[in-house]
Amino acid sequence: MRTPDSAAVPASLWQGIATAPWAMALPVLLLGTFSLLFGEHVPAGDGLGWDGLQYAAMVRDLPHMIHAGELNSYYAQRIVPPFVVREALMLARLPLDTASIIRAFEIYNLALLMIACWSWHAIVGALGMSVRGRWIGFGGIFVTYAFSKQTFYYPVLTDVTALTVALLLLQCYLRKRSVALLVVTWIGAFAWPVVGFTGALLQLFMNSRLSPGAIGLPPAARNEGGRHRRRIAIAYATILIICIAAYVYATGGNVDLSTPCQIPDVVTRLLGPGVVPCSYEAAVTGLPALLGAGLALLGLLGSWAAAASVIACLVRVKPGRIAMAGLSLLVPILIVKTISNPALENPSGIRYMLEYMTLPPPGKFLLPLVTLSVFWGPMLVLVVICWRQFSSEIRCLGPGVLGVVALAVPLGLANEPRFITVAWPFCVAGMAMALDRATLRSGFATAFVVLTLLSAQFWMPLNLAPWQPPDHAGLFEFPKQMYFMHYGLWMNWLSYGIQLPAILVGALWLRNRIEGFRHNAPDAV
Template sequence: MKSAGQWLSFQNADGSHRLMTCFVLVLGLFNFFFGEIVPAGGGFGWDGVTYADMVRNLGSLISDGKLSHYYAQRILPSAVVRTMLLMWRAPFTNINIIHAFSIYNLTLLLCATIAWKRIANHLSLSVTGRWLGFSGIFVNFIVSKQVMYYPVSTDVTAVLISLLLLLFYLKRSPIPLFTITVVGSFVWQITSIYGAMLMLSLCMTMNDESANPPRSTFNSKKFFFVFKASFLVILALSITAYCIIAFVLRFAPQNSERVHVFERFFAGAPSLLAVIVAMLMVLGSLQNLSAIVAQRRTVKIHLWILAAAGLLIPACIVRLISNPALPDPNGFLQVLEWAVFPLNGEGKFLLPLLTLTLTWGPAILLSVIYWPDVCVEVRKLGPGVMGVVAMTLPLGLVTEPRYVLGAWPFVVVALVLVLAKSKLSRPFTIAFFALAILYAQFWLKLNLAPWTGGDGDGLLDFPKQMLFMHYGPWMSWPSYLIQLPIVVLSGILLRRLLRSSNE
């Protein structure tokens, strides 16, 4: 009979996964009984007010035409919680809805750890690789802190959906992949596109030359050197342009609104360049694009049918239950504008990198350091994964890091496969996990004082800034100036430890 030390052990895969599950369970239970709840919206938060209304009045919202296209694509968690409360014969009070969402979220997180174990087993990851991947997906601000602090949301469901898409894609299981695509389309609106791309690429392959192309492509050392030089030049020019515009504003305040648009653009220009280059590096070479298109003939007819159905079925249902006349808070053009002209981005350079790291932890920094190698592993995983990652990269520019949630597990898996080929020293491993815990902030008290004013007032001031310092649109200058050096120094530390590990 195994002892508790053997059953929960860092030394073997099964014991490690039990420890991972225990970590999620203990942290979830602690937060359920003793944790904080966001004060806004009576504990529902901002979007959570709408999700709670969907729990209470789902049928009438649909029949009365009060459900927008946007929220129709996020209806599933509220529908499940409504069913839970009806089964328990519990009234739809605020506290019951919050507790039901908390139980629902914790249950799905435990299911997500099982999905991660199956992915790790399929890829035959080492114990260290399993822990690195677990830290990237689960030990971060969103999963370890925010979803428990702000339980009335769709984020946990989206994490599980993303992991299941990856699992069934790796296992080449079209029917489960199709099912998750349809279900996930009512949680995270671009899931149907992710699923369609993954289904169409189930029969496609990338040979070694395509996955790791010769030096004359977007992954060559020469190309990467030119990019880094161009990035530094554009960063310097953008800072100069911003300073000139700020000077002009002092003498022409009547044009301040128009000039602020240019401020936002120049502040975001270096990050925009980085994302464009990152997308090209995912592709690897122009020849890969034609090779992928040429492989369309290898896609079996049933996969074409499943991919089309995965797109059309959710679209038809959403159209049937929603009112297209209602405003869409996050339409395509709106998100595109935020990507090019980041909100509250005046002078806050490298804001996307900062917010992504604050939310997803040191795995973001390692992905940046190893990006050419991560792209190789992404291409080895197939065109579908390439499409998911490339399509999601521009969403990181919005500086609301939860926008990249659907593709994050795919990037983490590629990063773990890269790190499996490197020598990781003990100091690096300790530093990585210490930084993961630091950035996860599940130990941090967010409600330092009672919130005053309206839910949308004073977001740049404390105590509300304790939450909003993680989000670009509402990050204050003091929060930016304090956090940016910490993130930069964290990246430098990890890079130096990696170099010393591999010398």
């Protein structure tokens, strides 16, 4: 007969393995090594991709581009990955040709993913997550299309640098390492522009926490809050149906119909000329997503008490915190101005972002939900369907993290899911903490694992057929659509029509496996 002590040995052994630092890094290393040896590459640009052509040019001749004034401010904010790859190739005395650059970026990305795994291990330790929470979070970050497939399929990008920097920022914030946070912000600001704002928010509120009453609703208010949420859900569904009906009536089902509308001249004078054709059909299509983002921001804040607590935290910020936040922003801005040529046109800007937030491809309602879910997997779906509990956990982490996630909400509307990369680890940490408080029914692990593996697509070949030149043509057609079905701006109707129902079915499957959540207690904050 087994004694209680002997029966506990396998459980303790499993606990030790599951929480070991190497346990999460090992599967990432194995998958990355397999992709390095046998993985496919995007055919565009001879494997460099589209943006990768510019990054390869920076690897080959970055010093000359800076001195000759050939670098615009957009790419000046992305010089760290090309600089590291260039120095590594030169140190190894390897040629700066296309094949070497692609291989160097692959190795660079894999090394960063190892650092990212270590950082996630430190984060879950600081947050005191259970084994369940830390592994759900691991799946939400590393077993995604973004970082288990695209990282090696399209390696010459700055996305993995942005992810690693974001994890290090969260780690420094939780450990209250202000100087380390500043250094990481400065480095990351030259891989992903929004890092400067993220670091500044975390510096500003590093020592601030919201009041206990601002984190969750008191018991007496929960039933009333539930009634309000039902009314809001009904009102939102009504508006969505009206918008869809108005679109169908105006177009007669013709998805190619476009009725031009005028952008006020004052917008053009302030933000420059437009890049997206303005049409009433696009505006109607974007309205439900805009409204949903507004409701999400209100839900993220939670209550007037939370708003008052954020203001109180801001008032109490000490001058030293303000100085560190200012340095987080100003130093990268000054360096970018020094090394870039302001006369050169940038491929993106504020006007571009605002137009894609408000004017999505006509007729593809709730497209941000589709493209974000496809790119980031079922963790994104969980964040949406458990937004109230997720928001409560984010408020627990303080106004700095609250600001980082709030900044990601409008960025998610642009239908470029990569735009929220820096905020994604913060979102995953909040959702993993919420699931640690959840009572899960049997089958949740199966649902999450199955949906995660399906959406990650590291097992699926994207180059099913040769791509026809030129690289910028036929993006809505297969086989190129195999890659672009993950990006809302280039997702065709077939991909949209298949993926939206699949996401909704997955959302129902996951929601039915969650019984309920324990509310945050004031003494646990």
